Amino acid sequence: MLSMFSYPFMQRALIVGLMVSVCAALLGVTLVLKRFSMIGDGLSHVGFGALSVGAAAGLAPMYIAAPAVLISAVLLLRLSRLEERGRVSGDAATAVLSSTALAIGVIAASLGKLNVDVNSYMFGSVLAVSASDAVICVVICSAVLILYLLFYNTIFAVTFDETFAAAGGMKTGLVSTAMAAVTALTVVVGMRLMGTLLISALIVFPAISAMKICRSWRGTVICSVSLAAAGFIAGLISAFAFSLPTGPAVVAADAVIYGVCSAADRIRR
Amino acid sequence: MANLIEVKKLSAGYDGVTAFTDVSFTVEEGSALAVVGENGSGKSTLIGCLLGLKKPDSGEIVMSGLERSDIGVLLQNAAPRGDFPATVREAALSGLINRKKGPFRFYSREDRATAENALSQLGIADLSDRHFSELSGGQRQRVLIARAVCAAKKLLVLDEPLAGLDPLIQSEFYEIIDRINSEGMTVIMVSHDVAMACAHADTILHVSGSGSFFGPAEDYKKTLMYAHMTGISHHVISQAPSLMRERGKTE
Incomplete structure (x- = not known):
């Protein structure tokens, strides 16, 4: 079975996938607990739209997608925070942005007569990860991991009780914006491999699975990361073994893991 | 004793409605101030202004020798969700977050001792390895007060900390808060129980x-x-008309 990793594209897929999964799983715990899960989904749609527009316009797709996703992340976060104060409907805004971005992407793809298969943008491809993509991914994901560890206590405080942290003088808006920006970067580096429409599963699944079986913060964070890594490896291996598309295979593996964790939680109660 | 906080002619409201106007008061170091008033009178809004979470419409708040990071708070309606994955120790320790200087806020062994100490002050040292989601309402409230105690270097602000707790537990909480206050901590507490507030605080601020x-x-x-707040107004008005004049004393 290990022979599958003798292919360079499989090695790249393994490294990129593992690193993106781990980062997404870390960020996911906070996003899910703060009820921002839909932001990840919104970002992935924006990523698809931007990739298609970039490709149709003959530009390097990533240079369009990265800033578009980053700006959307900050905007969506702002909206969600306003929603907390009851002013606007953040989930409606996310839904509108998602479908608009998707529509623009598909229109751009059909007008531009893309050489690239739109399918591969939507659902990912192991072959889409170039060597330079892999290097960028390793750099960005390492930065995310280091930042997460350095700001571990701050992230807990803001996730647990943002008002309390703000009352003591913390600039919680800055922390949330930084988290949104880092989430956007993770989505961008992972979307070619996982597919723009499936990347948000990497954010949500490990976190909710971990919360089924862990009750402490540290336990949840460690468990989320481990389950994400396990889900990715299982998905990648089954994709290779059964000739399945990688992104969907990973999401299916994550769904199975969630089912097992839920069952374990039920039995324990 | 010096004044930690001096509030001059503060006016504020919420949702575009003015709640209170021209409220002035001082908070002396080491004192216990109870903030009372009817529902919707703006007690929580006032606390929000004090903590810098809300902008007042007008007026001035002067803090002398008091930083925002010296204040520990327990706010109403801002409690973390009940299913939050965290241990009691993790929750209490997070109270120290704003007392850490520098961008990376790692807790030292001393900080861990502070958190344990706060938990014992609240009588829940034995719960430190338990999970937040498994606790009862009263236990959860103790954890959040312990977290506020961790954060409070000089001032503890509690907004309705006893709402929804049964009377026996309430009186226990008053004892704990009295003890923390007698050890030198300044306390501001919002309460809807006027009689208890008067029994435990030196000064009263009635917001209306x-x-x-x-x-x-x-x-x-x-x-x-x-008289009105304790529900004996009719009796008092008929029996003691002289009390009516007390209204003139209000600021």
């Missing part, structure tokens, strides 16, 4: 849209506001 009271608890007890 139609004029407020600020003064010693003993003086407050003689006001019509007190």
